[in-house]
Every structure is written in structure tokens, then in C-alpha cells.
Amino acid sequence: MSQQLALLPGYLTGHLQLTMLALLVAIAVSIPLGVLATRVKWLEPPLLATAGVIQTIPSLALLAVMVPVLAAFDLQSIGFLPALIGLTLYGLLPILRNTVTGIESVDPALTEAARGVGMTEAQQLRKVALPLALPMIVGGVRTATVWTVGIATLSTPVGATSLGNYIFSGLQTRNFTAVLVGSVAAALLALVLDGLVHMLEVGIRDRRRGLTAMSSGVFGLLLLFVGVTLVAPWVRGSARPIRIGSKSFTEQYVLADILAEQIHAKTGLPTEKVESLGSTVVFDAVKSGDIDVYVDYSGTIWATVLQKKAQPTSREQAIRESTRYLEDELGMTVVGPLGFENTYALVMRDAQSTDLGVRDISELVPFAPSMSMGADYEFFSRPEWKAVKTSYGLKFEKLRTMDPALMYQAVAQGTVDVISGYSTDGRIDALDLRVLEDDEHAIPPYDALIITSHHLKEAHPEVMDALAELVGTIDAAQMRKMNGDVDQRGEATAVVAQRFLGGLAAETNR
């Protein structure tokens, strides 16, 4: 819990920056647009329809789509900007709609009275229409506030720090304390901001100077805080930290911590982790230089970046060709493999494999016809399974699909005999399971590679040296153990990473 709470200031600051700015922009855009829509009648349907359509886009997709859109305009495509724009777009509709409704539902008798006493158009709006529409407009702002605070938790996958960092990493590493802290903090923030808007409204409506001053004072302070924290890094002129990216599963969080800790320890440069990113988002960010370094897998690069249909003939070929393509075509740098593969693997109980004398898949073939196999929802339709079936002539008595979370438990308890697991999953050790050797190399290799952006080499050669020290230092067993320490034993990824680097240092000194 205290480990999680230590992260709160950073995450909360990020969350506040996003929500406050997004709301401010949404208010500044929608209220004038709403007023305009009530003056220029033909504008109203298209404006409301556009805002309505934006609203129907699933929020995660809206945020994610900002990444390629901004990249196309050569803007910062990852982190604060895409999240801010996505959130602002989301906040537009409730404020716009309520402004229009609020102004249009002003009693026509009052509108006529406002003209009759001699007000100009602008005075009618300022002295009568807007004050009377205020409760409605504030209602829209409150809706937008609650939505924005909630949806801001989804800005984590596009690389903006928010309370969502708790939720995304917590769900992946089965750390429910983190999920709880993130959710409760977001809910409380929504309540507090909503309450403040309400207080401001009551203050203005009932002309309670104290209440108005207090609530607008708190808003002022929050905005000041947001402004200062946003501007501070520039003013301080401090070097941009080395950014380390990670996808959203346990191993990636551990590796991001190892990279960050190693860079900081060896070079003294500040580092920043950008975690829980989508797989293509993190690749694009490193390609564009928004993120400096991350770990990806040769098989993934082979299939999704090189877009090759044929299987590589060896681990070495996959590494070699991926490296060549990334370096020559895209200008990135592949520092080297970490030493382990995280691939699909056939997994069985260690005791059973010893009894039967099965250590690799070839040795499994004679026993398979009387065995059952379990796999996640997609494995049996993936090319990896077809490759295994054809190259070994493997045939099971029964194939069962099951939830990946239950799969390891199922094989451990003997519900099935074999499963398709991930070779570095922590549960393999924790549940006394064994990975069968792929002796025919049917499954494509998934070597973990350290990959850096094009400019890191020139800007910080010392970082490259620090990263090079990690090449070949982690084998599959070690990675499994580290994943297990996080998933099964509930240790913090940073703690596991530090222990690994400590061990590494002791080894080199010896």
C-alpha cells in the first residue's frame, strides 16, 4: 500500500493536468459555440451532430486514434497532447448541448422584456440569457467534469501519466491494491471537482460572495498548480529525461524498471517510464523518438514490422534480419538480445514429464494421443499451432480452449496434460511446471531485444554503453522467476529490478 501511495503525487498531478486543461479548453470552446448555435440557427444541427458523433466513439479508441493523427501532423504523438485533445473532444458535447438548451429554454416573455427595456443583443445575452441558462450550463460542465476525470484513466495506453497507470499495471501484475488506489483516487477526484463546480454555481446563483470566492480560489490554485507543474520542466531547463517505454504485461514492467535503473545508475541521467502502452503505440513512439528505449521481441518485429509470412529458420536469423531492418530502414538501434525468449511454449507438469521422460516436443508425440491439451482462446487458430502440428505430427485426444488466467491452474491440477503457455510466465515455476524444448524450432523465436530511438546514440552514447551491459544477462528461468516474484509474490517491479541489477553487479565484480 505505501509503495502504491508513493506513486500518488506523480499520477495525481498528471491526472489533474489532463482533466483541468481538457475541461478548461472544452468550456472555452463549447460555450461560445453554443451561443453561436443559438444565434445562427442553421449551425445548430451540424454542431450538435458532430459533438454527438464524437461522443459515440469508444473513449479508448478516441484517445488511441489521436496518436497516428498527431504523428501525421508531425506533432508530439505520444503522451500529454493526444490525451489532452481526446479528452477535450469528449468534454465538448455535454457543455455545448446544455448551453444551447439552456439559452433556448429561457422564457420568451423574458427575452421580449429584455428587448423591451432597451438592451442591445449583447446585453440581452450577458444580462439575461446567460445568467438564466447558467444552471443548465453548469450542469453540462459537471457532467463533463465527471466524464473527463473518469476517461482520463484511459490516457495511460497513449503514454500520458494518469491515475490509469495504477489501474492498467495493477490489472496486469495482479496487484489489486494498485487498481483499488487508482480507482478510489479517480472517484474522489471526480467528486471533489464536481463539488467545487457546484459550490461555484451556488455561490454565483445565491450571490454568496464567500462561497464564490472560496470555490473560485480553489480552482485558481488548482490551475496555478497545473500551470506550474506543466511549465516547470521547461523553465528549469533540465535535460529531458531518458524515456523508457513498456507494453502492458508484467515482464515489460520489470524490464522497464531494469532499463531505467541501469541507465540511471551508470549515467546519472534522469529517467522516466512511460508504461502500459499499446504494442504498436510504443513501437511508433520509439521510431519517432518520443520514447528512447524499450524491449520488443524478434518474432513480433518479424511478423508486424517486417510483415514476413514465412517463418525464420533460426533465432539468429530472426534477430539478424529484425536488427538489419530496424537499423538500416528505420534508423533505430538494436542494442542486442537480453538472452531469453518469451514465446508460446508447450508446458506440462514437471513430475509427469520426469515420469514419462519427456523433455522436448518430439518426445511428447507418442504420448499425445492419450492426452488433452488446453490453450487460450486464440492459440489453436494461430500459425504457431499449425506449425507445431505439422512439423511434429502432433495429435492430442482432446483440445480445450480456456481462459489464460485459468490455464496454468488447469494443467497443474491435471484437468489437462499440456497447455500452450508463455515461456517466461512466472506461474511455470510457481506451479512446478516445465517448458518442453521446441527441438524442431517450429515455433518462431521471440528473443527479447533492447531497441533504442535513432537519436539516443548521438545524444547519449553513455546510455548505449549502459544498455550494452545488459545484453545476454537474463535467461528464461531468471525472467520467469522475476515475473513470478511480481505476479505470485506481490513484489514491486522496482524491487525485483533492483535485486536483479544488484546480482549482476556482484557477478561482474567477482
Add this chain to the structure above:
Amino acid sequence: MIELEGLTKKYGEATAVDGLTLEVNEGELLVLLGGSGCGKTTTLKMINRLIEPTSGSIRIDGDDATGVPAHELRRRIGYVFQKIGLFPHMTIAENIAITPDLLGWDAARTSNRVDELLELVELDPSEMRERVPTALSGGQQQRVGVARALAAEPSVMLLDEPFGALDPLTRDRLQESFTRIRRRLGLTAIFVTHDMAEALLLGDRIAVMDAGELVQVGTPHELLHEPANDLVRELMETPQRQAQNLRSLFESSPEGDA
């Protein structure tokens, strides 16, 4: 003084007001009388340009009403609405002070004026100033409505069925108050109503309208004795018949009934 000449309002093919020519003298109250849809309210709203006329001219104290921006014209004309139209987000004092504020009066002058007007419409300033409109009865609200219309010392007042939505007792009291105020201030006013009795009680002269046209203008006496057509005659007979009916009802009611 108000002079209307050939005042016409058309909505597409339909003619709401057709070539109306009329004069209201200094200090005179003219009642514009007629059934619903006869064009009396349209006429009234054209005078302060809440509705822009299709053709014809309007002169107020000799000046062409279209010679100034509409909002400036309206600040010089007091207008009392049938639906009262007090602004619910403002206090009574703020409602009355609107037009003086728009004209840029200084705060002290406006504040004195608000007190003076509240007293004129028989409301207690110390009690009323800071109240909001919804805390007042309908009759009190329309007293404030009259005060608001008078606030900027207009030379001309327009009243659109101002007491039409009030209960009979309240209406009676407001009519009395208004007559007293009007006499005291010597207001030039046009008063729209469909209530014959109200027209006879308040009007120096009455203009009867029908289907967008002016049928007859004259003092109540003239209309009673020389009606221009059957419509005017019927209009004049209605209150007389009612009065007779009421009298016979009172006379025939048995003693000691109460």
C-alpha cells in the same frame, strides 16, 4: 405625443395591421380596444419596434422612431408586459434599475429613483428592494413592472393588457393606482385591452380595432352615443347590459340572505 401614419404589418400574404393612422396627444391615455387577433398588440409592439413595421411611419414627440437604433428608442419608452417579465435572477431593485443602468445613470440617482418608484406604486422600499420577483404576488409583481417601465422617466408609456392576468380584486386596485399615477405624472400612454369596462374606466379616448383596421376613435361618450358600426355598438352595449343584469340581481336577492 405619438403619431402613427399608414402603419402596416404584413406576414407574407396575411395583413396583421392595415394602414393605421392615429394620434395620441400629450398627457392623453388612448385605449386600443379589440378582440384577439385584431392587431392591437402588433400595433403597440411596432411603436417601440419590438416588431418592425412593413410600411408607415411612427413619430414620438415629433421624432421619427426609425431614426435611432431600436434599443435606444426603447430606453425612452416605458413598456408594461401582460406577462410582466420581471427577471427572476435579479432583485426587485435591480429589475427597476435596468433602464437607468443601461442609460448610465450614477448609482445614487438610480437608487433614489428606485425608492421613489416603489413608493409611487405603493410598495414599501425597505421591505421590497432586496426581494426576488418570485417572492411577490402577481399584483405586486405588476406594480414592479409599472415601476420598471417608469424608471427612466419616459415621455411615453405602452401597456399591453397589463392587468389582464390578474384576479378581479387585484386588477381593480391596480387600475385605481395606475389612474392616480398617470394623472400625477401626466403620462402620454397607449393601453391595449380587450376588456370594455377597463377601456371605459381608464381611457381618455378609445380606438376600436377589428381585423387589422381602425374602426373608430373617440371619447367613451362619443363611442356610446355615436357608434360607427354594429361592432362598436355591441361593444358599448355589453358593459351596460352587464351592469343592468347585476343591478337586477342585487335588487331581487332576498333580505337577510347573508
